[in-house]
Amino acid sequence: DGATNNLITRTDVIAALGLQGPDDLFPCAPRFPETGPLLARSSIDSSISEIPQLTRPLVVHAKGGVGKTVFMRRAEKELQSAHSVVLFDSFGGGAYRNLDDGRHLPRNGFVHIANQMACLQLCDPLLSGGADSGALLKAFRGRLSQAVTLVRKREPGRRLILLIDAVDNAIEHARSRSEECFSEILLESLGTNPIPGVVLVVSCRTHRLPPRRSESPCEYLEVPAFSAIETADFLNARLSDVTDIEVRVAHSRSSGNPRVLEYLLTDRSLLDPSELNRPLEVEALLAARIDRALAEARIRSSTEAELQTLLTALAVLPPPVPVKDLAEALNVSAAAIESFSVDLAPLL
Secondary structure: OOOOOOOHHHHHHHHHHHOOOHHHOOOOOOOOOOOOOOOOOOOHHHHHHHHHHHOEEEEEEEEOOOOOHHHHHHHHHHHOOOOOEEEEEEHHHHHOOOOOOOOEEEOHHHHHHHHHHHOOOOOOOOOOOOOOOOHHHHHHHHHHHHHHHHHHHHHOOOOOOEEEHHHHHHHHHHHHOOOOOOOHHHHHHHHOOOOOEEEEEEEEEEHOOOOOOOOOOOEEOOOOOOOHHHHHHHOOOOOOOOOOHHHHHHHHHHHHOOOHHHHOOOOOHHHHHOOOOOOHHHHHHHHHHHHHHHHHHHHHOOHHHHHHHHHHHHHHHHOOOOOOEEEEEEEHHHHHHHHHHHOOOOOO
């Protein structure tokens, strides 16, 4: 029947592979936020330059807002010229909590990274095919070995570097759903049975460090907060005519936390000399914004019952949820939700 029509289309290939579409080959689209100008940080750059020499997985950690994601993206940028680098986004702009995302699952995480490597012409593609996590790990390790072989043929000193950002979010979410997390599996696998030439770097918050196991040792690196000089560079890259006292106030209030610095830039009065020695924490900023949003919602005649329902929904629902859909689902006024959306969106 096909003698006169031997054209194979992309649709034919997708159907033959049992896929819904090309996105099934890359199920974990990255959604990294814009960070503004990246500052040169000597302490960070020296740590990044040592990554290719690692023989054990590296866990990069810090408090919220200090710059773990920036570290990972900077590592990708700095190392990709001399090495083969793959960066994976475990957070996905909050999408990791969506029921239809599942980027923590082995069938998604292993497949996505393997096919990223395949696009770099380092290994064969990978399909989950309904395999269990053990079979997927074995297949993925096979792709890593294949990739390292090709990488070393091109240049003996070249390494394959895997960067997985925000593994703590993925691990916590997997545990809450009683599911397996591919990054936790990979961290243990490469810790106990490393593949020469493969370097794994993951990031997480300090209070969510993966358990330290003697049988799967890791290296640990804490990302430092900004120094006073780096705080000045940060402000000068985003504001004009920054004064010395504004730098002192900003550094004092933020303790060198870039996310707090971003907040301080929203209103220059926050850098007034009278604000010196009034430190802020990311958690306190979020709490203050919630309080202001609640006050605004009450002014708009929202009831306490509505607000409690809304707060409960914000705590458990995966973002992003459209205002209209959330209002209808909770039977809450759109005005109450909009007061939260406007005030909290910059911080969240």
